[in-house]
Amino acid sequence: MKTAIYTKYGSPEIIKIIDVEKPSPKSNEVLVKIKASSATRADTMMRQGSPTFGRLFLGLFKPKNTSLGTGFSGVIESIGDEVSKFKIADAVLGEKLFSNGCNAEYICIAEDMIITHKPINISHQEAAPICDGFLTSYNFLKDIANIQQGQHVLVNGASGSLGSAAVQLAKVMGAKVTGVCSTKNMELVKSLGADFVIDYKKNHFSKNTNMYDVIYDSVGKTNYSMSKKALKPNGVFMTPVLSLNVLWYSISNSKRVKFGATGLKKPEDLKPLFLELVTFFKQKKLKTVIDKSYDLSEIIEAHHYLETDRKVGNIVIINQ
Structure with missing residues (x-):
């Protein structure tokens, strides 16, 4: 073979x-x-x-x-x-x-x-x-973040494998969803169920006034330092992409920063x-x-x- x-x-x-x-x-x-x-x-x-x-x-x-x-x-x-x-x-x-x-x-x-x-x-x-996309994202949303109905979830990289799965899963779980993606993928992300869509090429989501219960960085393109101002007091930042920044914060601030891998x-x-x-x-x-x-x-x-x-x-x- x-x-x-x-x-x-x-x-x-x-x-x-x-x-x-x-x-x-x-x-x-x-x-x-x-x-x-x-x-x-x-x-x-x-x-x-x-x-x-x-x-x-x-x-x-x-x-x-x-x-x-x-x-x-x-x-x-x-x-x-x-x-x-x-x-x-x-x-x-x-x-x-x-x-x-x-x-x-x-x-x-x-x-x-x-x-x-x-x-x-x-x-x-x-x-x-x-x-891959669905099982990884479901592990984060259900087991790590324990998403509850009515919570506001931001998915960074919402048009990718993990992100497109996370948008759909968060909606199935009853959450309000904001997806972050490029201009050309905004309609796709809306069609997957996102309530709001942000074009990352125009501004970083942390510059908006919205606050989120969960920020799921599915692509590893942002970090906790940039994102924490957009988190609610008990909010959680999660990512499956390991970096030294994520490793440090997941140890020093483990209640707020979560790394995980299904494997x-x-x-x-x-x-x-x-x-x-x-x-x-x-x-x-x-x-x-x-x-x-x-x-x-x-x-x-x-x-x-x-x-x-x-x-x-x-x-x-x-x-x-």
């Missing part, structure tokens, strides 16, 4: 598509033939070994994990002897967390991990990014959130925004596009 790997840090050109033996599922695993997988900005940062201090976890001089892609959607081709929740030919979606490996033709995953049946009302391309949670704690998300999709309360799709053989091109920071919603890798 074909799989995408990188064996050193660097530009997209270091990615290679190699042939490896198709895995066989263990007794508690299923073998998934991948139809679509996610490609994210987080993938490009890991490939770059960025930020540099992150290499303490990723691998100091070269990556510990050489595979790419965390989210997937596909069809079960075979199952282990002890598998009871799935059968051959089931359409499924899920996430491999930090073990990655979804930018490939096949993966094996334990049935008790982050995997479930794909809703029939969404395609594989729509399903593959759910575990840091135990699968048994993450799965209930995941299953709730899938239910929302079944109920047609959420939709995946897709910018571009690339064939697995075009993954270098996909990473180049991700690094332009111009994408709207999600990038999907497809297997023909």
Whole structure:
């Protein structure tokens, strides 16, 4: 089978598509033939070994994990002897967390991990990014911020993968939402449910008079120092993008500044959130925004596009 790997840090050109033996599922695993997988900005940062201090976890001089892609959607081709929740030919979606490996033709995953049946009302391309943008943002909004009905949430980077998910999720949770994005994406963000939209090219949201219960910086383009004047007294600043500034404030002011990553949670704690998300999709309360799709053989091109920071919603890798 074909799989995408990188064996050193660097530009997209270091990615290679190699042939490896198709895995066989263990007794508690299923073998998934991948139809679509996610490609994210987080993938490009890991490939770059960025930020540099992150290499303490990723691998100091070269990556510990050489595979790419965390989210997937596909069809079960075979199952282990002890598998009871799935059968051959089931359409499924899920996430491999930090073990990655979804930018490939096949993966094996334990049935008790982050995997479930794909809703029939969404395609594989729509399903593959759910575990990235939606699961990451839902973890922040529900478990970290504990959003309550009527609270005011600001989403910075509202047209991206995490941001477009967060706008929709905050509305489902009953919050008032302000989205921050560029001029050309304002109508999209409004269509996702945002009550107010701010063009970041015209002014920083902290210069407005509005105060927010939660500021969710989904793209790491602002910081707590700039944002705190727009927070209510008990407000929270959250971001999934780790920087030294975020690291410092999350330690020195932990009640107000929150960093998080779904890969840091135990699968048994993450799965209930995941299953709730899938239910929302079944109920047609959420939709995946897709910018571009690339064939697995075009993954270098996909990473180049991700690094332009111009994408709207999600990038999907497809297997023909």
